[in-house]
Amino acid sequence: MARKLSAKPSSIHNGYQISKTTFAFVLLFLDALLVSLIIAYVPYTKIDWDAYMSQVSGFLEGERDYGNLKGDTGPLVYPAGFLYVYSAIQYVTGGEVYPAQILFGILYILNLGIILFIYIKANVIPWWALSLLCLSKRVHSIFILRLFNDCFAMTLLHAAVALILCRRWHLGLIIFSGAVSIKMNVLLYAPPLLLLMLKGMSISGVISALASAALVQVLLGLPFLLAYPVAYISKAFNLGRVFIHFWSVNFKFVPEEVFVSKQFSGCLLIVHLVLLVVFAQYRWCK
Incomplete structure (x- = not known):
C-alpha cells in the first residue's frame, strides 16, 4: 500500500511535465508561423546590418587591426567571435537581408526552444505561463527585423544556462565564453554565475572551468592578439564606451x-x- 501511495505523486508529476513539454512544442509551432508572417509582411529595420557586413568584409580581406575595421555606424567594438559568426552568415546569405532574416528566424525558434527547456527544467512557472515567453514584440524585432548580434550572444548564453542546469559546468562555461566573444555585455551575467559555480563545484573545478573559458577567449582572439594586441583589447573589451x-x-x-x-x-x-x-x-x- 505504501508503495502505491508513493508512486502516485510521481506519476502525477510526470504527467504534468509531459503536458508542459507538449504545450512548449505547440508554442514553438505557433511562433514559427508568426515568424514566417513577420518576415513576409513586416518591413526590415535598417540599423546595423550594413555596418556588420562592412566590418566582416575588412576582416575577410585580411585586416587584423581592430582600429581599421569600421562600418557605417563606426569602428568595430565587438570581440572576435562576432567576426567569425557574421563571416559565416555573409557566406551563407551573400550579405542579403532576406535570407539572413530566414536564418535569424530559425535562430529565434532555437533560442525560444532553449528558454522553454530552461523553464520546464527549473519547474518554476505553471504551464500556461510558458506562453508569455512568446509575446515579446521587442525580441521578435531584434531577431527578425534588426538582425543584431545580441541574437547569437543571448542564444549561446541561454544554451550555457541550460547546460549548467544539467550540471555540465565546463561545457556551459565554454559556451558562455563563446557568448562573451560575440558581445561583451554577456559579462553582466558573470557574477551570479561565479556564485553558482562556487556553490556547485569544488575550488579546483571552478579554476579549471574558468581556465577553459579564458582559453576560448585567447584562441578566438589569437589572430588579432598576435598582430595588434593593444588595438584588439582596447576596442573589443572597451568598458568606457x-x-x-x-x-x-x-x-x-x-x-x-x-x-x-x-x-x-x-x-x-x-x-x-x-x-x-x-x-x-x-x-x-x-
Whole structure:
C-alpha cells in the first residue's frame, strides 16, 4: 500500500511535465508561423546590418587591426567571435537581408526552444505561463527585423544556462565564453554565475572551468592578439564606451547629457553590483 501511495505523486508529476513539454512544442509551432508572417509582411529595420557586413568584409580581406575595421555606424567594438559568426552568415546569405532574416528566424525558434527547456527544467512557472515567453514584440524585432548580434550572444548564453542546469559546468562555461566573444555585455551575467559555480563545484573545478573559458577567449582572439594586441583589447573589451542616446530603449526618459556621462554609467554599474550582492546575501548565501 505504501508503495502505491508513493508512486502516485510521481506519476502525477510526470504527467504534468509531459503536458508542459507538449504545450512548449505547440508554442514553438505557433511562433514559427508568426515568424514566417513577420518576415513576409513586416518591413526590415535598417540599423546595423550594413555596418556588420562592412566590418566582416575588412576582416575577410585580411585586416587584423581592430582600429581599421569600421562600418557605417563606426569602428568595430565587438570581440572576435562576432567576426567569425557574421563571416559565416555573409557566406551563407551573400550579405542579403532576406535570407539572413530566414536564418535569424530559425535562430529565434532555437533560442525560444532553449528558454522553454530552461523553464520546464527549473519547474518554476505553471504551464500556461510558458506562453508569455512568446509575446515579446521587442525580441521578435531584434531577431527578425534588426538582425543584431545580441541574437547569437543571448542564444549561446541561454544554451550555457541550460547546460549548467544539467550540471555540465565546463561545457556551459565554454559556451558562455563563446557568448562573451560575440558581445561583451554577456559579462553582466558573470557574477551570479561565479556564485553558482562556487556553490556547485569544488575550488579546483571552478579554476579549471574558468581556465577553459579564458582559453576560448585567447584562441578566438589569437589572430588579432598576435598582430595588434593593444588595438584588439582596447576596442573589443572597451568598458568606457559611450552609447548613442538615440538608440536607447530603456533610458529614453534620461536626458542625453546625463545618458552619455561617465557618472550615469558608473551609477548603473554600482547599482547592478549592489543588487547582485543583496540577492546573493538573501537568496543564495543561506
